[in-house]
Amino acid sequence: MNYISISDKDKKEMLSRIGLNSLEELFTTIPESVRLKRDLNLPGPLAEAELLEYFEARAQENTYDQYLSFLGGGAYDHFIPAVVDYLSSRGEFLSPYTPYQPEVSQGTLQAIFEFQTLICQLTGLDIANASLYDGATGAAEAVLMAYRVKGKRRLLIPSNLNPQYKRVILTYTKNLDLEVMEIPYDQAGQMDKSSLEEALKVEASVVLIQSPNYFGVIEDLKTLSEVTHRAGALLAVVISEPLALGLLEAPGKLGADIVTGEGQSFGLPLSYGGPYLGFMACKKDFVRQLPGRIVGQTVDVEGRRGFVLTLSTREQHIRREKATSNICTNEGHCALRATIYLETLGRQGLKELAWINLQKAAYALKQLTSIPGVSRKFSGPTFNEFVLEFPENWEKISAALKEKRILGGLSLGQRYPELKDCALVTITEKHSRDKIDRYVDALKEVLR
Amino acid sequence: MNYISISDKDKKEMLSRIGLNSLEELFTTIPESVRLKRDLNLPGPLAEAELLEYFEARAQENTYDQYLSFLGGGAYDHFIPAVVDYLSSRGEFLSPYTPYQPEVSQGTLQAIFEFQTLICQLTGLDIANASLYDGATGAAEAVLMAYRVKGKRRLLIPSNLNPQYKRVILTYTKNLDLEVMEIPYDQAGQMDKSSLEEALKVEASVVLIQSPNYFGVIEDLKTLSEVTHRAGALLAVVISEPLALGLLEAPGKLGADIVTGEGQSFGLPLSYGGPYLGFMACKKDFVRQLPGRIVGQTVDVEGRRGFVLTLSTREQHIRREKATSNICTNEGHCALRATIYLETLGRQGLKELAWINLQKAAYALKQLTSIPGVSRKFSGPTFNEFVLEFPENWEKISAALKEKRILGGLSLGQRYPELKDCALVTITEKHSRDKIDRYVDALKEVLR
Amino acid sequence: MINLVREPLIFEISSPGKRAINWPELDVPETKGLLSEVPIREDLEDFPEVSETEITRHFTRLSQMNYCVDFGFYPLGSCTMKYNPKINEKVAAMPGFTLVHPLAPESLVQGNLRIMKTLEKLLAEITGMDAVTLQPAAGAHGELTGMMLIRAHHVAQGHPRKYVLVPDSAHGTNPSSAHICGYTVKEIKSNEKGTVSVEELVKVMDEEVAALMLTNPNTLGIFESDICQIADIVHAKGGFLYMDGANLNALAGIARPGEMKVDVLHLNLHKTFSTPHGGGGPGSGPVAVKKILSPYLPVPVIEEKEGYYYLDYQRPQSIGQVRSFYGQFLVIIKALSYILSLGPKGIREMAEIAVLNSNYLRKSLEGIYHLKYDTPTLHECVFSDKFQKEYGVSNLDISKRLLDYGLHPPTMSFPLVVHGALMIEPTETESRRDLDMFIEAMKAIDREAKENPELLTSAPHVTYVRRLDEVQAARNPVLRWEQKK
Amino acid sequence: MINLVREPLIFEISSPGKRAINWPELDVPETKGLLSEVPIREDLEDFPEVSETEITRHFTRLSQMNYCVDFGFYPLGSCTMKYNPKINEKVAAMPGFTLVHPLAPESLVQGNLRIMKTLEKLLAEITGMDAVTLQPAAGAHGELTGMMLIRAHHVAQGHPRKYVLVPDSAHGTNPSSAHICGYTVKEIKSNEKGTVSVEELVKVMDEEVAALMLTNPNTLGIFESDICQIADIVHAKGGFLYMDGANLNALAGIARPGEMKVDVLHLNLHKTFSTPHGGGGPGSGPVAVKKILSPYLPVPVIEEKEGYYYLDYQRPQSIGQVRSFYGQFLVIIKALSYILSLGPKGIREMAEIAVLNSNYLRKSLEGIYHLKYDTPTLHECVFSDKFQKEYGVSNLDISKRLLDYGLHPPTMSFPLVVHGALMIEPTETESRRDLDMFIEAMKAIDREAKENPELLTSAPHVTYVRRLDEVQAARNPVLRWEQKK
Ligand SMILES: Cc1ncc(COP(=O)(O)O)c(C=O)c1O
Numbered sequence A, B: 001m002n003y004i005s006i007s008d009k010d011k012k013e014m015l016s017r018i019g020l021n022s023l024e025e026l027f028t029t030i031p032e033s034v035r036l037k038r039d040l041n042l043p044g045p046l047a048e049a050e051l052l053e054y055f056e057a058r059a060q061e062n063t064y065d066q067y068l069s070f071l072g073g074g075a076y077d078h079f080i081p082a083v084v085d086y087l088s089s090r091g092e093f094l095s096p097y098t099p100y101q102p103e104v105s106q107g108t109l110q111a112i113f114e115f116q117t118l119i120c121q122l123t124g125l126d127i128a129n130a131s132l133y134d135g136a137t138g139a140a141e142a143v144l145m146a147y148r149v150k151g152k153r154r155l156l157i158p159s160n161l162n163p164q165y166k167r168v169i170l171t172y173t174k175n176l177d178l179e180v181m182e183i184p185y186d187q188a189g190q191m192d193k194s195s196l197e198e199a200l201k202v203e204a205s206v207v208l209i210q211s212p213n214y215f216g217v218i219e220d221l222k223t224l225s226e227v228t229h230r231a232g233a234l235l236a237v238v239i240s241e242p243l244a245l246g247l248l249e250a251p252g253k254l255g256a257d258i259v260t261g262e263g264q265s266f267g268l269p270l271s272y273g274g275p276y277l278g279f280m281a282c283k284k285d286f287v288r289q290l291p292g293r294i295v296g297q298t299v300d301v302e303g304r305r306g307f308v309l310t311l312s313t314r315e316q317h318i319r320r321e322k323a324t325s326n327i328c329t330n331e332g333h334c335a336l337r338a339t340i341y342l343e344t345l346g347r348q349g350l351k352e353l354a355w356i357n358l359q360k361a362a363y364a365l366k367q368l369t370s371i372p373g374v375s376r377k378f379s380g381p382t383f384n385e386f387v388l389e390f391p392e393n394w395e396k397i398s399a400a401l402k403e404k405r406i407l408g409g410l411s412l413g414q415r416y417p418e419l420k421d422c423a424l425v426t427i428t429e430k431h432s433r434d435k436i437d438r439y440v441d442a443l444k445e446v447l448r
Numbered sequence C, D: 001m002i003n004l005v006r007e008p009l010i011f012e013i014s015s016p017g018k019r020a021i022n023w024p025e026l027d028v029p030e031t032k033g034l035l036s037e038v039p040i041r042e043d044l045e046d047f048p049e050v051s052e053t054e055i056t057r058h059f060t061r062l063s064q065m066n067y068c069v070d071f072g073f074y075p076l077g078s079c080t081m082k083y084n085p086k087i088n089e090k091v092a093a094m095p096g097f098t099l100v101h102p103l104a105p106e107s108l109v110q111g112n113l114r115i116m117k118t119l120e121k122l123l124a125e126i127t128g129m130d131a132v133t134l135q136p137a138a139g140a141h142g143e144l145t146g147m148m149l150i151r152a153h154h155v156a157q158g159h160p161r162k163y164v165l166v167p168d169s170a171h172g173t174n175p176s177s178a179h180i181c182g183y184t185v186k187e188i189k190s191n192e193k194g195t196v197s198v199e200e201l202v203k204v205m206d207e208e209v210a211a212l213m214l215t216n217p218n219t220l221g222i223f224e225s226d227i228c229q230i231a232d233i234v235h236a237k238g239g240f241l242y243m244d245g246a247n248l249n250a251l252a253g254i255a256r257p258g259e260m261k262v263d264v265l266h267l268n269l270h271k272t273f274s275t276p277h278g279g280g281g282p283g284s285g286p287v288a289v290k291k292i293l294s295p296y297l298p299v300p301v302i303e304e305k306e307g308y309y310y311l312d313y314q315r316p317q318s319i320g321q322v323r324s325f326y327g328q329f330l331v332i333i334k335a336l337s338y339i340l341s342l343g344p345k346g347i348r349e350m351a352e353i354a355v356l357n358s359n360y361l362r363k364s365l366e367g368i369y370h371l372k373y374d375t376p377t378l379h380e381c382v383f384s385d386k387f388q389k390e391y392g393v394s395n396l397d398i399s400k401r402l403l404d405y406g407l408h409p410p411t412m413s414f415p416l417v418v419h420g421a422l423m424i425e426p427t428e429t430e431s432r433r434d435l436d437m438f439i440e441a442m443k444a445i446d447r448e449a450k451e452n453p454e455l456l457t458s459a460p461h462v463t464y465v466r467r468l469d470e471v472q473a474a475r476n477p478v479l480r481w482e483q484k485k
């Protein structure tokens, strides 16, 4: 590959038009003292065939694909229909900038408008933005947004929150003189209601709930919403496995004021952590506090429907430091992929897929807990992941399973010392019965 | 995946508009006696995920990729720049029909016009068609075309012709009362000139030459052309490794009247033999006898340049049995790939690639023939493949190399019993020095 | 976007020294003096020199000038322009298939051989025939192969025979293929129902006739209801019944040619089995035969013994090889993927909906456009411009006007039995919305024909180029770019 | 094609019972009564129901409504809309990368870690900095991360400080990021040359200022020649010099921020390093720092010991994590692929040609469009509509008219220091032909402004939609589709 479209002859003629003799002279405004006097110390150039070899060699160094994996906890290995890759990789979707010129960006704009609609439908809320960086920053933006709405410096987050999300919330809030308080979980693995009630005796802007939470347990949003609203705070729900929304009641219908989350499950490959897709929806009333871009419908001079970026007085390019967020480039193409994915699954396909995940996880749970010494840790209802308790430290069991080329689940002990004998096990539609049974058999051997 | 866009409700409403009650009734013109009374005995339906698994399993059953291969002989493993796959897989190129409606097919038509131009440039001839099925049918069409021009029932073909091409010529000519005569090769591996002169004492329509020929040897086209034309026959040149044209003089400039060949080297993957790409070019005078589609330049009602399928009075949809060929659907998309490939390589890239192939093959030849007992069979100049002679039957050596995961070359013994100790070895730019050296080392061990 | 920009030929963008590819450094010692005795090309003069940026833009723009199935409704009759599923492209692009050399030892390509054998078996089941070859590269190539099989049998019986019968409604490749196989074509006229006249057939059928080539359903979309009788007549004189299977989309899962006493037929995978047509190919035209013709099938034949697949070249009666290697392998993969994705019920549904859609269109346009034959039709129907001709408007004008509506026109070039034909095949992948849009456009065009015929005769108006001068193209052929001197 | 057809929303195409996907049968026994205590969704009402055919057509059509780099010249200032090489997409799509779970044990993902560490090192070399984090998801996220590092250092010194200085020409994300990091923004005015005024800086710089955020070359395309002096002034008061590296395309291989005494900067891989912008992301905004700030880098930090790579979370001074996991991994792959493909000479050439192209454009349009600052510029230049305003024509009108020429307009929304800005950045991947086409169009539009201003104020005329009513969109927001009741 070679991308430069200027020939040597062009160079000469162009320099002469500019009135210069050499390319050097183009840089005379850069003081000599800071000009680089040597070649950069970089490898390359590699020809295209060599690049392929280089990356094939790196991919070979990854041996993850030789393992049967039951990892989840915020990143999920779902099947991606071919049509998603095929359509999203079109140059017209990959290579434009943010749609600042709506008349020649209706493709991107209409797709995002559809994305916003799908997110509203899934979350049961009125409006949604065009995307955020990921689920973790979405959670941070959600609590900051609630703070802008409510003005109380106290933010309540759950201790069963995805640890990545928690870390990011702490990073974001640290500099802003906010108090972040953690609400413990109960035996069901859900947020402990009495602790929440207790905590809400002091005014807070928001209660953040993850559901299904980091333990895979579905929270009792209805009750939590009542408790939260009674105390005058906003209820923000964050979700890292939005596939669950194919079955579960929309959080907006159960009282959530803001719903945010990670959209990776919707057609984005695992990709070692990125790019992923933050999404956010809220009630109409909070639209002026919503961070990120928003696409709206309008008409052209001939009255034809069209779409534009709108409500940009919330954004930094207009409002500078007074913007609702500093986000500029978001995850547009990931949102496009999610749109194609969700529209391909459609009403039936999404419900069915959620049901398949639910059923397979139930089967796995049953089989695994039929092994003596292995039990379910929490009593709350789960979707496609669950916490198991083992007779000894999970790290040891995990290592033995790894010997058998199985990654049996995520350790919880580091973040939750009380759960050092536990692991978070995730099942998706990609786990055939045979794979689940292999896990069960291997675990039996390990525990023998 | 699911492709049907008619819902059950649509079905009912549409039937009622037609005035029918059931889908069954649509088929009443088919006599009961021939109607199928059962389900077809087919596997499936497979969901998309299952299809992927099915084909992954089949691909796994192919173990060819675990071997270091030096096979060529009409199909060549060349590097394909990413841009070729990327652009050619666009739906606008993949999913239209033959460009019968030129006003909405300018993309395909202009690309083919460029293809025709590139083929003319490479072959040194005046005009080219839009493609044929492959090199073998191209060779058959070429001799039939020459027969239409010259009217003599005698067709001369070389014994060093690719055996596949020979078989196809025989199949095509068998029913047409034509006499196909084979001209032997000489010690250089080239067509034996005196035999040709002798054969041409009886009038023939055409002398077909392959160059580089099946032994990888470059023919002396200039001399053969003189001999052929002196006897009043046409010279048709067929080429299975057109990459050689990056270095070799264009056959048209050396006297060829028709040049045909296999375009697989130009951006088509090996793909176990298809789809490939036949191309054909000839002198202007023979245009009315050229088989296959041709794209021509014209103007629209506003005088703007545009392209159309033209000269179709040669074709079956107009002339029916009097057409120059029965070919209808050709290899349009393969021609598109070749066009993108050739334009990406461009003037420098194609020359360089041909040179790299030449140099690597020369290195391999030198290294391999430095092994005691291994010698070069033919003295004629070669491009990127050559015939080696071994101290014993090649089949034995080949089997021993296969044990070492090397496919050392193609056997020649079946078609040429005199070459039972020989093999045709092919080198491309994909053979790094390391791979060539591995072959040399393995061969040394085998012959020890 | 594209209407705004005139895209030059790549040669017109080229300028010396630009390039889109770099090769790795030569990693072997250079050998001097190679090819010193061979005439060497001085230069690849006028070959393009552009960057990858320019390549991508050039082909992105060219692509956008094409109408295609991925864009919209494509009712080109006889071409079965159904949607091409994306998963098929994905599986056919797996390196485990694309990187395999065709002359690899059989033991290393068991997956490929199994794929081919599997497709052969499924096609045999769908057609009700005994054996299948996947070798032919397209429909016409299949016809030629099929005719060669017939001829080989006759030759084996001592006499190749002389004639092949072809109905006047047949696709042009039928007579052409018969001709290239060394036969003289005799055309048989269609009757008033649009089908082959049994009486006429009886008259012309004799022992010099090698075969009848029948399309069923024929190119009018009509099922040849007398097919069994026709077969008997042909067989009685020792002839064969060849069926052009291009229209199998109407029958798959509903009725099988094998049960219609057909001896040999070709299928177009790029039609019925949804492999993309690629703007003119690659196609794939497998041929299915009854036992009597299987000894003549082209070599190699794929065989299986105890789960091991191999290529059999030892077939003394074989017609030989009709192309290099074994067939359009990647196309074969896509077709197999398609069939597996549908399963038996899905294959039947495909035919049902294709026929439903076609009849819905026919019903909706009846009376507005002229239907020469009122025989019921299956997957396609052929209207004509007879009504509109009164206003000086031809099928060509109607077609060009459809382009202004953003729709692809029907087939016009055949069948020759309908003057001013508009041959419409919607396929099963179209939605009711697309059908209705087409119907509305056709109705609107009919109104325009009456009210403002000039709008049609000067159409299209809004395409990248307007109506192109085909006469000039043929009279004064410019078939390649050349550097202006 | 697209102009002809109005593409509905997918919801408007939907009809009950259609589907584009089938799932395999459940292969485990069904468990009854799951989720019986949980509120269940009654239905995904109004969720779309379409076939794969319809999905493909919908997005094919939508895509064709987009202008993009693969289609043409895209001189959007400050956005570095260079060509995105296709090989980078190919390597980033390798299953060996896409299928890897981010929480996989380190020992199983050595290839990934090595890729990230390699890119960190190469970016450190290109920028002349000591350490790099790849974690930030885009440029603004990098800014925020960088400011957090600065704040962490000040906090460690006992006092976070209060203010951050931002020039009036800065991109809006600069003040916004500083604000979200808890700082109050003080704007500093540009001088008549379009650069930061050293005198003014001296006046405002004190020990309550945490940092100066400087873009270099700045958003006018002008190199801040006083940068070393500026750094000294800031450093003298214990502040840090933050550089917005979005314009690194002008400098790579030519001069290094590290040598300009910059303490921390972010890079936009989706600009300088050619990863596609995707119509609004994903981006990737690595942050490079001098040693003094490296203890604060976000966790995890990728470390290497004897060829083994691992993730280090044990960084007590770290600001924490700014996003899930480690960064935009696939974007990182593409950027690394790009850098490796160019090598040291190619990186320098990239800057040289980018600056050449920009100066060629500037020279060609000088006098025709107003240049507020005549200071020499590097990779971009900012004209204004001052001349054309006399005819009642604004930068918006000029931009919309460019659309009629099939070209993408320049940036208009900033820098705020130029009223009616037309900020043009051609990048190095453009050909002379493309530059000339743009120049000719801009000249023609200038003539049109004089002769027929209405043509501009009513532009665009030939796009899929014409000028859209942005006021109505904001005043009466319709932000989602809803079923008409
Ligand atoms: C009825 C019929 N027969 C034969 C053919 C020839 O098929 P192909 O174009 O694949 O050679 C076609 C297609 O054009 C056809 O419509």
Ligand SMILES: Cc1ncc(COP(=O)(O)O)c(C=O)c1O
Pocket: A327, A328, A329, D078, D079, D138, D139, D140, D141, D171, D173, D174, D215, D219, D244, D246, D247, D268, D283, D284, D285
């Ligand atoms: C100068 C400058 N700084 C910062 C940014 C922000 O980068 P991003 O959009 O990736 O967040 C941009 C791009 O919009 C920019 O042009």
